[in-house]
Amino acid sequence: DSGVTQTPKHLITATGQRVTLRCSPRSGDLSVYWYQQSLDQGLQFLIQYYNGEERAKGNILERFSAQQFPDLHSELNLSSLELGDSALYFCASSARQTYQETQYFGPGTRLLVL
Amino acid sequence: ELKVEQNPLFLSMQEGKNYTIYCNYSTTSDRLYWYRQDPGKSLESLFVLLSNGAVKQEGRLMASLDTKARLSTLHITAAVHDLSATYFCAVLPMNTGNQFYFGTGTSLTVIP
Numbered sequence: 303d304s305g306v307t308q309t310p311k312h313l314i315t316a317t318g319q320r321v322t323l324r325c326s327p328r329s330g331d332l333s334v335y336w337y338q339q340s341l342d343q344g345l346q347f348l349i350q351y352y353n354g355e356e357r358a359k360g361n362i363l364e365r366f367s368a369q370q371f372p373d374l375h376s377e378l379n380l381s382s383l384e385l386g387d388s389a390l391y392f393c394a395s396s397a398r399q400t401y402q403e404t405q406y407f408g409p410g411t412r413l414l415v416l
Numbered sequence: 417e418l419k420v421e422q423n424p425l426f427l428s429m430q431e432g433k434n435y436t437i438y439c440n441y442s443t444t445s446d447r448l449y450w451y452r453q454d455p456g457k458s459l460e461s462l463f464v465l466l467s468n469g470a471v472k473q474e475g476r477l478m479a480s481l482d483t484k485a486r487l488s489t490l491h492i493t494a495a496v497h498d499l500s501a502t503y504f505c506a507v508l509p510m511n512t513g514n515q516f517y518f519g520t521g522t523s524l525t526v527i528p
Contacts, residue, residue, distance in 0.1 A: 304458070335514070345504060345518035358514035392458060401447050401508050402466060407459040 305329065306395050306408035314414045320381040323411045327374055327395030333357070334376040335396075335405060336368055340389035351376055352399040383415045418443050420507050422519035430527050432494050437522045439488040439505035447508035448481050448488045449516070452501045459504070463490075495526045 305328035315321055327334050336348040338361075347360035351370035362368075365383075370376040380387060390412050394405040419442040429435050439448070450462040463472045465481040465488060472479050476499065478491045488505055505519040 304460075335516075344520055345506075347516040347518070350514050360515045394459075399514065401514060402464065404461045404464060406461070409458050 304406040304408065306393060306406050308391075308393055308408040308411050310411060311409065312412050312414075314416065315383060316416055317383055317385060319383050319415075320379065321383065321413065323378040323380070323391050323393075323413075325376045325378070325393030325395075325408055327376070327393075328406055331395035331397050331406070332374065333396045333399045333403075334370055334374070335394040336362075336376070336378050337392045337394065338389045339392065339410075340386075342386070343389075348378070350399070357399055380413070385415050388413055388415045418507075418509065418517050420505065420517050420519040422503075422505060422522050424522060425520060426523050426525075428525045428527060429492075429495050431496055434494065435492050437490040437492070437503055437524075439490070439507075439519050441486050441488075441505075441507040441517070441519075443486070443507065443509040443517075444483075445486075445507050445509045446481070446483045447510075448479075449506040449508070450479050450488070450490055451504045451506065453504065453521075454501050462503075492524070495524075497526045497528055500524055500526045 307326045332353045335350045348362040350358040368378045390410045392410045394407045396403040448465040451459045463479040468483040470481045502521045506516045
């Protein structure tokens, strides 16, 4: 158990809908990262937050947005969902934002768009 | 376009044997990460390599980084069944903040 929690574990929805994925980092960790894993695209870095502020942006679609709240949990919002958005979404956390650090991954949310 | 290529993509090896997984990347970086993913599970961080010539070892796994060749290797010594998993490398290019780029993954199966 990494100490990172994600909810829900599974999510089934329809095209055009909007969903919110939630991530709680390890106690004391200030950085949260979001990743998408799909058969088509492999593993992709989406976005990073540090202590409530966006720090790095990867291959995140404009239909997707994220935020980190004062209690350090983070949410990834996916809107106008398409079939191709079906994937595993992982969040990870680390103590700070420096590249030297180990990231600890949550169990993931499996999203299926029908 | 930045590329991170792993080979082989699939590896089947017998217990007790040695093998190496290769990770080539197409950008300037001295920051290379290795992860393990068990089937249906999340990722686990294995190694963080932060300089040219860095070598780290944990149990039967040893990772190294050659920044001049833009190459990292993950060496498996005397494989055991418990090492069966998919292994990913990821590179963090210089001057791009924390935007990580992952390799395609190497699916390792260790046969008893």
